[in-house]
Amino acid sequence: MDREVKLTDIPLMNPARIKNLKISGRMRRHLMDLGFTPGAMVLPLFSAPSGSPIAYRIRGTTVALRRSDAGQIGVLPDTETRLWD
Amino acid sequence: MGLTRASSGGALLSSPIKGDPHYTVALAGNPNVGKSTVFNGLTGLRQHTGNWSGKTVSAAWGRYSYKGQEYTLVDIPGAYSLLSLSAEEQAARDYICFGGAQVTVIVCDATCLERNLDLVLQILEVTSRAVLAVNLMDEANLRGIYIDTEAVSQALRIPVVAMDARRKKGFDELKAAIAGALDAPALPKPPPIEYSPQIEAAVSIISRSIGPVLKDKLDARWASLRLLEGSPSLLDSIDEYLGFHLQAEPHVAQAFSQASELLRSQGIDGLSFRDQIVSAIYAKAGEISGNCVRQGSGAKARRQLKIDCLLTRRSTGMPVMLLLLSLIFFITIEGANFISGYLQYGLNQVGRWLDAAMIGFGAPGWLRDPLINGVWLVLSWVVAVMLPPMAIFFPLFTFLEDLGYLPRLAFTLDESFRRAGSCGKQALTMCMGFGCNAAGVVGCRVISSPRERVIAAVTNSFVPCNGRFPPPVKWQIYVVSPVSSVNIRSIISILSSGLRPISSNLFLTISKWNMLSFLAVFRRSIPFESAMTILSGWFFLIIRPPAYNFRLFCIYTSIYWPHI
Numbered sequence: 027m028d029r030e031v032k033l034t035d036i037p038l039m040n041p042a043r044i045k046n047l048k049i050s051g052r053m054r055r056h057l058m059d060l061g062f063t064p065g066a067m068v069l070p071l072f073s074a075p076s077g078s079p080i081a082y083r084i085r086g087t088t089v090a091l092r093r094s095d096a097g098q099i100g101v102l103p104d105t106e107t108r109l110w111d
Numbered sequence: 112m113g114l115t116r117a118s119s120g121g122a123l124l125s126s127p128i129k130g131d132p133h134y135t136v137a138l139a140g141n142p143n144v145g146k147s148t149v150f151n152g153l154t155g156l157r158q159h160t161g162n163w164s165g166k167t168v169s170a171a172w173g174r175y176s177y178k179g180q181e182y183t184l185v186d187i188p189g190a191y192s193l194l195s196l197s198a199e200e201q202a203a204r205d206y207i208c209f210g211g212a213q214v215t216v217i218v219c220d221a222t223c224l225e226r227n228l229d230l231v232l233q234i235l236e237v238t239s240r241a242v243l244a245v246n247l248m249d250e251a252n253l254r255g256i257y258i259d260t261e262a263v264s265q266a267l268r269i270p271v272v273a274m275d276a277r278r279k280k281g282f283d284e285l286k287a288a289i290a291g292a293l294d295a296p297a298l299p300k301p302p303p304i305e306y307s308p309q310i311e312a313a314v315s316i317i318s319r320s321i322g323p324v325l326k327d328k329l330d331a332r333w334a335s336l337r338l339l340e341g342s343p344s345l346l347d348s349i350d351e352y353l354g355f356h357l358q359a360e361p362h363v364a365q366a367f368s369q370a371s372e373l374l375r376s377q378g379i380d381g382l383s384f385r386d387q388i389v390s391a392i393y394a395k396a397g398e399i400s401g402n403c404v405r406q407g408s409g410a411k412a413r414r415q416l417k418i419d420c421l422l423t424r425r426s427t428g429m430p431v432m433l434l435l436l437s438l439i440f441f442i443t444i445e446g447a448n449f450i451s452g453y454l455q456y457g458l459n460q461v462g463r464w465l466d467a468a469m470i471g472f473g474a475p476g477w478l479r480d481p482l483i484n485g486v487w488l489v490l491s492w493v494v495a496v497m498l499p500p501m502a503i504f505f506p507l508f509t510f511l512e513d514l515g516y517l518p519r520l521a522f523t524l525d526e527s528f529r530r531a532g533s534c535g536k537q538a539l540t541m542c543m544g545f546g547c548n549a550a551g552v553v554g555c556r557v558i559s560s561p562r563e564r565v566i567a568a569v570t571n572s573f574v575p576c577n578g579r580f581p582p583p584v585k586w587q588i589y590v591v592s593p594v595s596s597v598n599i600r601s602i603i604s605i606l607s608s609g610l611r612p613i614s615s616n617l618f619l620t621i622s623k624w625n626m627l628s629f630l631a632v633f634r635r636s637i638p639f640e641s642a643m644t645i646l647s648g649w650f651f652l653i654i655r656p657p658a659y660n661f662r663l664f665c666i667y668t669s670i671y672w673p674h675i
Contacts, residue, residue: 050382055194055385056618057618058385058386058389059191059192059194059229059389060191060618060620061226061229061393063386063389063390063393064386064390065390065393065394066393071416071419072416072419072420072423073423074423074522074523074525074526075423075424075425075428075429075523075526076526076527077526078525078526078529079522079525079526079535079619081419081423081522081621084226085223085225085226085393085396085397086222086223086224086225086226087223087226087620088620088621088622088623089618089619089620089621090518090522090525090618090619090620090621091618092525092529
């Protein structure tokens with residue numbers, strides 16, 4: 027079993043599974059509505075020139091999050107899943 | 112300023128369509144799934160549609176008839192969820208839950224059905240009279256995604272129609288499905304989602320006592336879940352709809368405290384309750400999509416990703432962005448100067464004829480002078496200078512929008528804007544400001560944070576719209592204009608430092624590239640329509656400023672104050 031890391035620590039094009047969201051309130055609601063729920067697969071696709079925001083593939087859509095927000099999502103690196111869901 | 116509920120479609124509930132003798136059909140769906148295209152296809156009404164999340168902020172309605180029956184179609188603002196907090200999503204939620212539409216059509220994007228099923232399942236908790244329209248089917252097939260609509264229909268227990276609204280496919284089937292859903296007898300259906308046993312137990316406690324109070328106005332199970340969830344804005348809407356305070360009813364209050372006690376004893380608090388609800392909905396969505404959707408190799412997705420990586424890298428992305436924007440300015444300015452010259456010549460000629468005609472009729476100088484040298488000259492000047500650049504700039508901008516470049520632009524520039532206390536979406540409203548500041552200010556509604564929306568709206572007047580470019584336009588403007596849009600961030604810094612600092616977030620949905628829309632831009636009448644709207648706005652402003660919509664007056668004043 028891998029150790030939990032921040033979503034921002036996952037290199038691009040490496041899938042991970044969401045463990046928990048260390049955010050509360052409005053931001054948490056919105057993230058969950060966009061599909062960032064515990065157990066969901068997430069794949070960092072590409073980032074802006076300055077490293078923030080980062081585009082993530084989540085449940086078949088692409089959503090960009092700022093580094094500071096994505097850093098509050100705890101994930102488990104997933105090495106078994108195929109790159110394209 | 113800020114989007115009030117009234118301006119974002121909250122006024123829908125009190126709209127004249129209530130009590131309409133026709134059938135009312137609500138059109139719901141996530142943002143950017145082609146909902147507006149479906150709406151236009153059904154009603155023939157031209158509503159602006161675009162490849163940018165959150166275009167439909169205010170709702171539109173139109174009519175269509177099928178087999179002799181008239182239907183009123185209400186286009187609800189796009190929403191990701193009914194449990195959300197943004198003004199548009201609340202308006203959408205209130206209409207879906209309390210609007211009284213006989214049928215709800217839910218439009219989905221076939222290329223990401225799983226994400227869309229989240230909203231579908233939430234709507235099905237409210238109403239079982241729904242039709243699912245799976246849009247962009249051709250696009251999904253191109254990507255190697257195949258959806259078994261039969262199986263989806265069985266899993267959700269509602270009719271499912273596969274369609275491709277842009278290619279006018281599936282409209283007859285959709286109309287038939289809507290009519291069929293209206294004719295079908297209302298059978299009690301099992302709830303679409305099963306929650307954990309603890310939540311189900313708490314829900315059954317409340318729904319037993321809530322049923323008689325609701326008198327079939329709302330689904331008892333749904334209302335119980337919402338009571339437990341405790342979202343203040345939704346509970347207010349429920350109370351407003353019912354006409355009494357639901358939680359104050361003695362039976363309900365008793366059952367509610369009993370149920371919350373039960374949940375607390377199981378270790379479920381408000382936060383984890385909502386988490387469990389959302390997770391259960393997504394688990395169900397994942398299950399249905401797993402059973403009914405077959406994914407292909409993803410070759411096209413990989414190709415699209417390559418383009419994205421190229422366009423967002425520092426070494427290639429920035430030059431491409433500057434080149435693209437400079438090219439648009441070049442085409443706009445060179446093309447507009449060309450047309451403007453001819454237009455001005457022609458209109459001046461007409462002015463001379465009019466002058467000659469007035470002299471011929473023996474009109475006195477005090478009448479001739481203000482009419483020809485005043486009204487006609489100003490009118491022809493405005494038309495000749497303003498119309499050509501707008502008629503060129505907006506189709507080009509629409510092309511970038513349809514292509515899907517705009518979210519990438521916002522993505523690339525977000526960090527710069529964030530440092531100034533704003534967000535990347537402002538880059539788009541500023542680009543629109545180069546075409547026309549009024550359009551730029553109106554475009555600010557795509558920015559979700561009220562504070563950032565105000566900053567974007569106020570600073571838009573610093574962007575020189577093409578009517579304010581210096582008359583002898585030199586080549587420098589092609590280079591300076593795109594760069595200055597980034598430099599304006601210093602002005603934003605000053606402004607935002609005066610406003611309350613709020614930690615801001617960015618949720619930018621990056622839409623798919625859409626190469627097929629090239630021709631579609633020219634078929635649409637947007638440039639003409641928007642130019643006419645803006646021109647007519649000016650005329651109203653000149654003729655009767657105080658009588659015209661006060662808010663519009665404020666917007667226009669804020670745009671032009673640097674001139675005054």
